[in-house]
Amino acid sequence: MIEITFVEASGKERTVTAPAAGDLMHAGRNADIVGMLGECGGTCGCGTCHVYIEQHWLDRLPPPADDEADMLSLSDNLLPESRLACQIVLRAELDGLRVQMPEVQG
Amino acid sequence: MENRLVIVGAGQSGFAVAAKLRAQGDTRPITIIGSESVPPYQRPPLSKKYLVGDVAFETLLFRHEDWFRDNHIDLCLGSSVEEIDRREKCIVLQNGSRIAYDSLVLTTGASPRSLPSAVGGDLQGVYLVRDKRDCDLLRAEMRPERSVLIIGGGYVGLEAAAVARSLGLRVILVELGTRILQRVAASDTSDIVRAAHVAKGVEFRENTGLVTLISDQGHVTGAELSDGSKISADFVIIGIGVVPNDQLARASGLSVGNGISVDEYGCTSDPSIYAAGDCTEFSYKGRSVRLESVQNAVDQAETVATSIMGGRVRYEPQPWFWSDQFDLKLQIAGYNVGYDRTLVRNGSRPGAKSVWYFQQGQFIAVDAINDPKAFVSGRRMLSLGINPPAAVLEDEGLDLVAYIRSITASAA
Numbered sequence: 001m002i003e004i005t006f007v008e009a010s011g012k013e014r015t016v017t018a019p020a021a022g023d024l025m026h027a028g029r030n031a032d033i034v035g036m037l038g039e040c041g042g043t044c045g046c047g048t049c050h051v052y053i054e055q056h057w058l059d060r061l062p063p064p065a066d067d068e069a070d071m072l073s074l075s076d077n078l079l080p081e082s083r084l085a086c087q088i089v090l091r092a093e094l095d096g097l098r099v100q101m102p103e104v105q106g
Numbered sequence: 107m108e109n110r111l112v113i114v115g116a117g118q119s120g121f122a123v124a125a126k127l128r129a130q131g132d133t134r135p136i137t138i139i140g141s142e143s144v145p146p147y148q149r150p151p152l153s154k155k156y157l158v159g160d161v162a163f164e165t166l167l168f169r170h171e172d173w174f175r176d177n178h179i180d181l182c183l184g185s186s187v188e189e190i191d192r193r194e195k196c197i198v199l200q201n202g203s204r205i206a207y208d209s210l211v212l213t214t215g216a217s218p219r220s221l222p223s224a225v226g227g228d229l230q231g232v233y234l235v236r237d238k239r240d241c242d243l244l245r246a247e248m249r250p251e252r253s254v255l256i257i258g259g260g261y262v263g264l265e266a267a268a269v270a271r272s273l274g275l276r277v278i279l280v281e282l283g284t285r286i287l288q289r290v291a292a293s294d295t296s297d298i299v300r301a302a303h304v305a306k307g308v309e310f311r312e313n314t315g316l317v318t319l320i321s322d323q324g325h326v327t328g329a330e331l332s333d334g335s336k337i338s339a340d341f342v343i344i345g346i347g348v349v350p351n352d353q354l355a356r357a358s359g360l361s362v363g364n365g366i367s368v369d370e371y372g373c374t375s376d377p378s379i380y381a382a383g384d385c386t387e388f389s390y391k392g393r394s395v396r397l398e399s400v401q402n403a404v405d406q407a408e409t410v411a412t413s414i415m416g417g418r419v420r421y422e423p424q425p426w427f428w429s430d431q432f433d434l435k436l437q438i439a440g441y442n443v444g445y446d447r448t449l450v451r452n453g454s455r456p457g458a459k460s461v462w463y464f465q466q467g468q469f470i471a472v473d474a475i476n477d478p479k480a481f482v483s484g485r486r487m488l489s490l491g492i493n494p495p496a497a498v499l500e501d502e503g504l505d506l507v508a509y510i511r512s513i514t515a516s517a518a
Contacts, residue, residue, distance in 0.1 A: 030170065034129065041148045041150060045437060046428070070478035070479040070507075071481075073507045074486045
């Protein structure tokens with residue numbers, strides 16, 4: 001199991017444990033994180049699991065595939081730290097990951 | 107009196123009503139009644155990743171059972187509602203027990219249209235695709251070298267075809283109309299989807315009806331088609347559309363047309379009763395429509411939750427939909443009914459294409475095929491009311507994302 005800290009748009013921090021498997025969207029949704037929608041179920045199809053990942057954590061992740069980058073390209077509040085949580089596969093090395101939720105999804 | 111909310115139907119929409127209320131801090135008692143024995147889950151992957159065996163069922167659950175307990179939501183599973191007693195404001199379960207409501211929400215969904223038994227609809231080996239149980243049974247049938255006949259070339263039939271073929275089955279798909287996806291997409295999109303299936307070995311019979319299924323000792327063995335041909339099949343999948351589950355509403359005297367009639371606030375003809383999702387019909391763009399999609403299930407449910415809390419926010423649908431078939435990722439934004447012109451655009455990546463729908467010169471919808479940029483661009487244009495000139499769409503070197511950014515930047 002790994003620990004992930006979600007910072008909701010309100011500023012509320014929630015640290016949850018999740019298996020070092022599966023994806024970040026499901027981990028957030030299971031923990032009822034405000035703003036983690038994932039309406040397409042994790043197929044990179046809807047863009048409603050937009051999150052921000054700090055640069056030093058981003059460096060440990062594979063870069064976004066073209067589909068993910070394209071889905072994000074017109075998101076509200078797009079930042080260099082933007083990712084889609086459904087495309088982030090959880091692994092032991094991500095223990096301690098911090099995830100900032102955006103103001104709005106879509 | 108207790109202000110209990112009772113939600114009939116534990117699908118995407120029923121879950122979304124309860125989740126929205128709790129997210130807004132509403133603490134009233136909630137009971138969700140579901141006919142299946144499992145907590146609410148996502149249905150779209152059933153005919154895609156789940157059917158192929160790529161994902162475990164647990165990943166489809168919106169929340170685990172303890173979330174409902176923690177949030178004081180009674181999950182009443184494996185139960186069906188027999189009656190709504192509107193005078194007494196309670197529902198009557200099949201086992202005779204009654205649950206009183208202050209507000210009632212009907213999120214009963216839709217059921218696949220079944221094949222009449224006169225043509226073999228009740229034979230063994232004939233499947234519908236709606237719930238976990240259907241798909242668990244189907245998965246057991248999907249073994250390499252077997253053959254499956256699929257009746258109906260809509261999204262469900264095509265997704266099932268893609269799964270079956272990718273698992274090594276022989277797949278024959280019969281479509282009564284002149285082309286697949288006839289009811290929901292332009293021929294440009296049908297052609298692209300068809301070509302992808304043909305390349306993978308799916309066999310199509312368009313313009314062909316089913317005369318009857320053929321059986322041996324109660325199990326389907328094939329079919330006789332309207333062109334006089336007979337084909338053999340180990341099992342059959344029926345994907346000929348769905349009908350709204352509006353029987354309960356109808357029997358209780360609520361206004362029902364092609365689905366439970368609701369206003370822009372999700373309210374039925376009884377001010378204590380709301381409805382959301384696939385089971386509803388409502389007015390949209392001057393038509394009475396029923397939208398079968400996750401978008402509608404969730405957004406209409408959230409409108410209902412707001413109404414229950416005393417808010418007044420109109421439901422203004424921003425339809426979108428998706429389908430995965432083989433390596434095709436189809437994403438649709440908008441509502442194309444009434445289109446009079448289409449424009450096909452090649453995307454910047456190999457195989458990326460989009461079909462843009464217009465009605466009297468106004469852009470109304472886009473089908474993006476392996477082209478997420480076209481999808482997000484079209485979706486954003488619709489939400490911002492941007493009507494892209496043909497010259498923009500025809501200029502395939504132009505980056506639509508950059509185009510939209512330039513418009514929104516100059517408007518800011």
